[in-house]
Amino acid sequence: MTAAHIPVLLDEVVAALAPAPGKIIADGTFGAGGYALALIAAGARVHAFDRDPDAIAAGMTLAAAQGADPALVLHHRRFSDILQTLRAAGIETLDGVVYDIGVSSMQLDQATRGFAFSNDGPLDMRMDRDGPSAADFLNGADEADIADVLYRYGEERQSRRIARAVVAARPMTTTRQFADVVRRALGWHPGMPKDPATRSFQAVRIHINGELDELVAGLAAAEALLAPGGRLAVVTFHSLEDRIVKQFLREASGMMPGGSRHLPAQANVRAPAFGKPSPAIRPGDAELARNPRARSATLRWAIRSDAPARHPKELAA
Numbered sequence: 001m002t003a004a005h006i007p008v009l010l011d012e013v014v015a016a017l018a019p020a021p022g023k024i025i026a027d028g029t030f031g032a033g034g035y036a037l038a039l040i041a042a043g044a045r046v047h048a049f050d051r052d053p054d055a056i057a058a059g060m061t062l063a064a065a066q067g068a069d070p071a072l073v074l075h076h077r078r079f080s081d082i083l084q085t086l087r088a089a090g091i092e093t094l095d096g097v098v099y100d101i102g103v104s105s106m107q108l109d110q111a112t113r114g115f116a117f118s119n120d121g122p123l124d125m126r127m128d129r130d131g132p133s134a135a136d137f138l139n140g141a142d143e144a145d146i147a148d149v150l151y152r153y154g155e156e157r158q159s160r161r162i163a164r165a166v167v168a169a170r171p172m173t174t175t176r177q178f179a180d181v182v183r184r185a186l187g188w189h190p191g192m193p194k195d196p197a198t199r200s201f202q203a204v205r206i207h208i209n210g211e212l213d214e215l216v217a218g219l220a221a222a223e224a225l226l227a228p229g230g231r232l233a234v235v236t237f238h239s240l241e242d243r244i245v246k247q248f249l250r251e252a253s254g255m256m257p258g259g260s261r262h263l264p265a266q267a268n269v270r271a272p273a274f275g276k277p278s279p280a281i282r283p284g285d286a287e288l289a290r291n292p293r294a295r296s297a298t299l300r301w302a303i304r305s306d307a308p309a310r311h312p313k314e315l316a317a
């Protein structure tokens with residue numbers, strides 16, 4: 001069964017973005033539109049992005065219901081393309097940008113999307129239903145490359161052992177096959193605490209969808225697009241992503257030296273692009289009781305200064 005996606009840290013995200021009539025906000029991860037609709041209810045216009053055609057198709061019904069001057073404009077694009085897409089639409093600056101990184105409940109719960117090992121389905125995991133699937137990667141890559149992905153994106157200490165088992169079990173076509181290979185390689189059996197396949201699924205999903213590169217590009221685009229006083233809010237679901245956001249905001253707010261080691265120290269000093277970032281904001285007990293999937297969520301936000309943006313290429317380096 002596909003449950004509707006429950007927006008995570010919704011009140012906190014809305015408070016961070018301070019939506020109001022006349023404000024234009026980009027929602028880089030539309031999903032089921034929980035954030036976008038709350039921002040619109042507060043008077044803002046929203047340009048919403050999603051790389052998943054299913055999310056955009058469902059959102060079209062919402063957008064169509066809004067009449068001639070819709071407050072919701074949908075873009076079937078990755079958020080790494082947000083700068084080019086909005087500039088092409090004649091929008092030079094924004095009052096807010098929000099990213100809610102990761103997968104939606106619709107993606108997780110629909111077995112045919114192949115994101116979850118709790119539902120058997122094709123070994124797919126592609127958010128945009130395009131490009132190489134998880135099966136293509138796991139059945140075709142070198143053992144060393146598979147181990148590298150599991151280690152880097154799943155923080156899996158037994159990555160080599162799992163990669164060896166994957167290569168021996170090829171070809172794999174279903175999520176259950178992959179999960180069982182990981183479990184057997186790690187000597188897991190039902191009743192033991194956390195299923196070890198979780199880390200490997202996360203790793204392959206991040207790799208297939210280039211999720212960390214997307215995040216880096218999306219943060220740089222937000223810096224370039226936000227007007228002075230504009231707000232950036234990012235919700236992440238695991239430590240790899242949170243580390244990227246935390247480091248970006250620390251550098252961008254001048255809390256940590258950035259810049260190039262090839263330039264003289266004086267030339268590195270530039271006015272910070274953001275004010276002091278919020279601390280990490282996590283769901284409270286009431287939200288966790290309502291929505292256990294929120295348990296690993298972290299929100300960080302910051303307000304854009306009037307200093308020039310750093311160049312996106314410089315930020316991605």
Ligand SMILES: C[S@@+](CC[C@H](N)C(=O)[O-])C[C@H]1O[C@@H](n2cnc3c(N)ncnc32)[C@H](O)[C@@H]1O
Nearest residue numbers: 007029031032033034035050051052078079214
């Ligand atoms: C956690 S859900 C967002 C839920 C949304 N905030 C809500 O309230 O309904 C994440 C969504 O972002 C999309 N997504 C993830 N990475 C993306 C990217 N790089 N560009 C565009 N959409 C992305 C996914 O397809 C998914 O629909």
